[in-house]
Amino acid sequence: MVKAGDTIKVHYKGTLNDGSQFDSSEGREPLEFEVGSGMVIKGFEDGVVGMKEGDKKSVNIPAKEAYGEPNAEMIFDFEKAQIPSEIPIEVGGTLTMNNGQQNVPVKIIAVEETNIKLDANHPLAGQDLNFDLELVSIQPGA
Structure with a gap:
């Protein structure tokens, strides 16, 4: 199961609440990152913890755990x-x-x-994000 310190590979599709897609790993290599390193947004990282290889899961990430609210x-x-x-x-x-x-x-x-x-706000600031996740591999941390 995925935990902090593991390096994982995950396929994902990101959509907004209106169903429009803003990003996807489809047709590309899966996203690889170390869990807990802050390389991806907090809600995405939290979403993969506990998954096993081959697991599929959908997560909703409120704006505050994604790119935050727009800043005036x-x-x-x-x-x-x-x-x-x-x-x-x-x-x-x-x-x-x-x-x-x-x-x-x-x-x-x-x-x-x-x-x-x-x-200069991030284009996804103020948006709740939805991700369909598929865990491809786990490389356990030290």
Whole structure:
């Protein structure tokens, strides 16, 4: 049975409550990670604990155990003049910004005369997530 410290491989399909799919391992190698390492969201990690090889399971992960609720501080204005002219600026589009450590995707939520309003929240923030899981293998931890 899966426990913290084990390295596992799992196939998964992720859907929102409206049934739309946001991610899947279908057609790819299964996701491999060490349980308890924080490599995946808490609710996903909690969902695999106790599974055995070959087990299938569906889990619902509330937003707070997934990507959290949207944070108002992650919505900000940015000067349009600072964006190269060849980059399209339209509501719903995305840009990639660098926070000094890594690239962060941001969504354009409003276009004004001199500024655009950007949302740097994770695209799945505020969403409850559903995963269909199939445990492929367990490599016991030390």
